Amino acid sequence: MKTIVSKELRERAVKVMPGGVNSPVRAYYAVKEIPRFIERAKGAYIYDSDGNKYTDYIGSWGPMILGHNDERIVEAVKKQLEKGMSYGASTQLEVEMAELITSLVPWCERVRMVNSGTEAVMSAVRLARGFTCRDKIIKFDGCYHGHSDMLLVKAGSGVLTQGIPDSAGVPANCTADTLTAKYNDMSSVQSLFEEYPNDIACVVIEPVAGNMGVVLPKDGFLKDLRKLCTKHGTLLIFDEVITGFRLGTDGAAGRFGITPDLVTYGKIIGGGMPVGAYGGRRDIMNCVAPEGNVYQAGTLSGNPVAMAAGITQLKILNEDKNIYANIEVLGERLRNGIKNAAHNAGVNVTVNGIGSLSTLFFCKNEVTDYESALKSDTKAYSEYFSHMLNSGNFIAPSQFEAMFVSAVHTENDIDKTINDIQKFFDSIKN
Numbered sequence: 158m159k160t161i162v163s164k165e166l167r168e169r170a171v172k173v174m175p176g177g178v179n180s181p182v183r184a185y186y187a188v189k190e191i192p193r194f195i196e197r198a199k200g201a202y203i204y205d206s207d208g209n210k211y212t213d214y215i216g217s218w219g220p221m222i223l224g225h226n227d228e229r230i231v232e233a234v235k236k237q238l239e240k241g242m243s244y245g246a247s248t249q250l251e252v253e254m255a256e257l258i259t260s261l262v263p264w265c266e267r268v269r270m271v272n273s274g275t276e277a278v279m280s281a282v283r284l285a286r287g288f289t290c291r292d293k294i295i296k297f298d299g300c301y302h303g304h305s306d307m308l309l310v311k312a313g314s315g316v317l318t319q320g321i322p323d324s325a326g327v328p329a330n331c332t333a334d335t336l337t338a339k340y341n342d343m344s345s346v347q348s349l350f351e352e353y354p355n356d357i358a359c360v361v362i363e364p365v366a367g368n369m370g371v372v373l374p375k376d377g378f379l380k381d382l383r384k385l386c387t388k389h390g391t392l393l394i395f396d397e398v399i400t401g402f403r404l405g406t407d408g409a410a411g412r413f414g415i416t417p418d419l420v421t422y423g424k425i426i427g428g429g430m431p432v433g434a435y436g437g438r439r440d441i442m443n444c445v446a447p448e449g450n451v452y453q454a455g456t457l458s459g460n461p462v463a464m465a466a467g468i469t470q471l472k473i474l475n476e477d478k479n480i481y482a483n484i485e486v487l488g489e490r491l492r493n494g495i496k497n498a499a500h501n502a503g504v505n506v507t508v509n510g511i512g513s514l515s516t517l518f519f520c521k522n523e524v525t526d527y528e529s530a531l532k533s534d535t536k537a538y539s540e541y542f543s544h545m546l547n548s549g550n551f552i553a554p555s556q557f558e559a560m561f562v563s564a565v566h567t568e569n570d571i572d573k574t575i576n577d578i579q580k581f582f583d584s585i586k587n
């Protein structure tokens with residue numbers, strides 16, 4: 158596979174950008190390949206600057222659920238572009254977006270648009286703290302909620318409940334009120350509540366974890382969390398930046414039948430444009446400025462071009478009822494295909510997933526939390542990644558991410574990918 162242009166661009170990029178990128182995972186540090194520079198994408202396929210074509214299982218990390226460059230979204234964006242890109246004032250599009258979200262997700266009674274998932278979760282946590290007049294928050298090891306200071310904590314072994322920052326530049330003060338628990342382990346949450354029964358503002362969780370690879374909530378886990386939060390006057394925040402409008406129009410909350418107090422969205426709701434949102438119970442959302450005293454603002458928030466893209470994508474997802482059923486079938490086909498391929502080759506791996514989200518873990522053990530995810534053989538993943546990339550499959554350059562299937566992937570696309578995976582498994586069996 159030719160990588161001449163990508164190599165040249167990489168050399169230029171690393172001189173002027175840290176790691177040559179604007180977001181770390183794109184630098185391919187966890188694998189041994191030249192990061193591909195992308196020139197265009199259409200449907201299920203993505204093309205790099207050397208002209209190589211790949212079947213795309215990243216989908217911009219989630220937004221492209223309809224595939225790349227859906228013509229209806231492109232049309233909506235073009236139409237708005239001709240009317241102006243930003244006004245710094247209210248528009249009809251913002252009202253339509255808020256009406257759409259609140260009608261699709263009835264318990265999300267009011268909503269505020271922001272520009273990224275990071276901003277959405279950061280703001281939702283501030284709101285939870287403002288509403289409850291409490292400081293402490295609980296997050297789960299291995300869940301990612303964007304890069305705001307207080308949430309950049311996963312905590313190392315032995316210091317499970319201490320807020321130790323994961324990044325330089327985050328003062329210990331900023332994470333001192335961040336408590337961490339173990340995903341799928343209610344007793345780890347209970348003991349934090351026993352220690353701080355009246356101090357916890359919110360529990361923030363990915364209802365299906367997507368950032369330690371895909372990890373599903375065990376039966377009853379979300380329900381028990383909901384109960385415990387209610388008992389302690391603590392707000393439950395579902396971070397649905399990945400799962401929102403992916404596991405159905407009402408996201409993981411709808412899928413598992415749990416109503417959180419607040420929810421955060423991103424990725425899909427922007428249709429490929431930089432958009433995030435947080436919303437939830439009316440009495441809580443009423444505390445957001447200017448109605449309430451929890452301040453949060455944004456020069457480009459509710460940007461009309463971004464709203465045009467997002468509204469169009471959400472409307473399509475809502476109106477075409479076949480989309481979710483279809484990607485569900487494709488996701489299952491992918492997971493079953495990978496399992497069969499592993500079985501045929503006598504290779505031991507673990508496949509997790511739900512709907513359009515899947516992860517192939519290079520480990521024998523079940524993956525139910527961060528600790529078990531970390532048992533994966535990342536060196537094997539790196540070899541798998543090289544094989545897949547060079548056989549035309551664009552997958553995450555890291556073990557701890559999801560494979561995303563879009564509405565325009567075909568059974569043939571999936572089967573070809575499974576065939577490529579089979580070849581890799583065959584090559585590693587001894």
Ligand SMILES: *Cc1c(COP(=O)(O)O)cnc(C)c1O
Pocket residue numbers: 272273274275276278301302303304363367368396397398399423424433
């Ligand atoms: C991607 C992601 C975020 C952060 O969103 P950005 O738009 O990258 O800031 C937050 N939470 C979850 C669950 C995510 O997957």
